[in-house]
Amino acid sequence: MSALDPRERDLVKCEDMRIHAERACEYLGDRTLEEFLDDHLIQAAVIRCVEVIGEAARLVSEDTRRRAPDIPWPLIVGMRHVLAHDYGTVVLDKVYEVVKSHLPELLMQLAPLIESLERDTGWQDGDGADG
Numbered sequence: 001m002s003a004l005d006p007r008e009r010d011l012v013k014c015e016d017m018r019i020h021a022e023r024a025c026e027y028l029g030d031r032t033l034e035e036f037l038d039d040h041l042i043q044a045a046v047i048r049c050v051e052v053i054g055e056a057a058r059l060v061s062e063d064t065r066r067r068a069p070d071i072p073w074p075l076i077v078g079m080r081h082v083l084a085h086d087y088g089t090v091v092l093d094k095v096y097e098v099v100k101s102h103l104p105e106l107l108m109q110l111a112p113l114i115e116s117l118e119r120d121t122g123w124q125d126g127d128g129a130d131g
Helices: 006-028 033-038 040-059 062-067 073-085 092-121
Strands: none
Touching: 006 040, 006 062, 006 092, 033 040, 033 092, 040 073, 040 092, 062 092, 073 092
16 A cells, blocks of 8 residues: 555545544533533543544644634644643543534534545545544
């Protein structure tokens, strides 16, 4: 198997972001903040999804980031760093807010970027990302 070119790699990473944003939203569902705070299993699953989103965002090239300037790339990566490295400072209500308020918007922002990258690479939905 040959190595991915930069746009193919970016497509895979953006698909990873999409998949894990969808999963985080699904896992959280219609839970209230109080229900989220009481459910350690859901917390772990949602936090892991947000970490994966941030790690994938970190690996997206500057060229592709410039194509989607409305996506808050540095904030997404920064959230991942907090979750991955500052275990004692994870603020669960902030994680809840990110998933409830910001991930649906991120999904809408990713859609045209992914479509554009699919056109550029000739890949169809699901060809490159592992879901």
